[in-house]
Amino acid sequence: MTAGIVDTSITGMTGRVRRRVDELLADFLDARRPPVGDPDVAEGYRLLREFVVEGGKRIRPLLCYWGWRGAGGETPHEDRAVTTGAALELYHAGLLIHDDVMDGSELRRGRPTIHRGLARAPRWPEAETFGRSAAILLGVLAQAWADELLADATVGDVRGRTARELFNRMRTEVVTGQYLDILAHTRADADVEQALTVIRYKTARYTVERPLQIGAALAGAPPALLEAYSRFGLPLGEAFQLRDDVLGVFGDPAVTGKPVLDDLREGKRTVLMAHAYARARGPERDLLRTWHGDPGLDERRAAELRQVIVDTGALDEVEELIALRAGQAIEALRDQTIAPEAARALAVLTERLTRRVR
């Protein structure tokens, strides 16, 4: 078998898993009819379906799938891993809908966020209040449904039970990570250590480590493999979030699907910004304090902020952190407990999730 053929096969499997997750989510959501016959309620359900089915990179389902295969999961039992992955995706949709309410974001995946899209009552501020409340409810609904989907896939044996326990732990971790994140906004200047703790819980465990482990648990993985996935997943997850933070300031909106000024206007307390704060002195520091987090920030000021981030060396520092973590992740894949084909697929994913795209 040549490297080329192996890669094709991994890409093929990845594409197939993604399509199956999409189909499964579409079927599941089509079957959810509102219990009351009201056109505006039906519209809310439709918007939720569209948000889930038509967007998203399916990172968590893919990691769940490869985590499962890496633990020796075999094709005839694939449904379970795919359904569990779909449940992770549905849960994530609910979380994003709430995240956008909390951040007051206008766009997600190149479209209006749910709370903005629904802010269509005749008058303002009623429209805004309605949009926000409706988004809270639709997010809650997505999470409840995710739970139903997961229960179907994990019922009946010890493997399923372990997967469910990891899912439960993941929910508590991510919500707590989000809590720490919003706390950071109420505190003085961004702090590097705190920002790193936030991304560990909010992203590294949630997006990478737990999905891998949940998939692995479904294949009956031994503790040693769950630990190997932690050693791989945590640095990869951190690198992925650090890359996302860089893209949030320097990325191309056509690729990221969100306005490039959002993160700066929100005053997002990323590791990148924490490094900039820690290094900036005098007028550079004043510039950060004045404009980072100002909702009225324009492109000219944003360019100045970017210059500060570059000039202080914060960007180089974060690029180094990303490279270091991506290297640690790749290193962890040498673990003999991970099935070779899955290790190759995870290496491909590592590259895709952490590479520079500017």
Added chain:
Amino acid sequence: MTAGIVDTSITGMTGRVRRRVDELLADFLDARRPPVGDPDVAEGYRLLREFVVEGGKRIRPLLCYWGWRGAGGETPHEDRAVTTGAALELYHAGLLIHDDVMDGSELRRGRPTIHRGLARAPRWPEAETFGRSAAILLGVLAQAWADELLADATVGDVRGRTARELFNRMRTEVVTGQYLDILAHTRADADVEQALTVIRYKTARYTVERPLQIGAALAGAPPALLEAYSRFGLPLGEAFQLRDDVLGVFGDPAVTGKPVLDDLREGKRTVLMAHAYARARGPERDLLRTWHGDPGLDERRAAELRQVIVDTGALDEVEELIALRAGQAIEALRDQTIAPEAARALAVLTERLTRRVR
């Protein structure tokens, strides 16, 4: 056995169930330690625990318990019914926390609501934003934990599976009912039919019918009993909500735990108000339209609104609806499939949940 002794025994059992639910919730929440060591995160967890443990009438756990006993549930297997009831209560806490965010309520159970209590960042509006976001997260956490508690109690057999399916249906129903409720606020004048649909899903099914049925399912109830509980639970649930709506306008804040002007200031689209709108003419109608839903409403104007509600006959109409439904509920309890002791306990509860307390 005299009636007096029967009543004492029912009261005794009710008190015992309530205490066991309280203990179970306290133990469950004490065991939830935040995965990150941050004092403000710990404070959020503590607030959530306090909200769950120190407040609430435990209506749903009691209905779950009596639903279970009415289906022949017996004491040695009581744990399951009590744990499931506790899960319903924890779910409800999450729902209330979100409800208060959506309504912008200041007080609940005589204390600041979660989002108000947490609005303590150094500056405004950051404090308000933080409080709201933190409450969204704590509500989500409570619901996720409720799900864990429920899964523990319902795993392993067909009875548990049926209970879980009813719980799932209940979650979708209540969230959809809430969605319809917030939609009503964006529409012209309150509408009686729509208000009745909202209370059917948001309260009657959620608070009474489903908890009874979930308990019954755990005791292996036949379909005929689940239907009997619907015939009892739907009118009782509607009567309970109608009573709550009356108390929201005419009640004593010392008893209800919330400021008596809240419902009027929020412009809550209750059946009571819908009847007032439908009947008011000329200056009375203008008064309703001008002041119902005005956040600046004072006690003098509130008194005028109350007068309109009385003078139009809306209050009498709603009192009649309550009496009619309470009667239907009591009538439904004659069903021979409900165990007699439980039927008596449910009759006591019916009285307690629907009686006039002004």
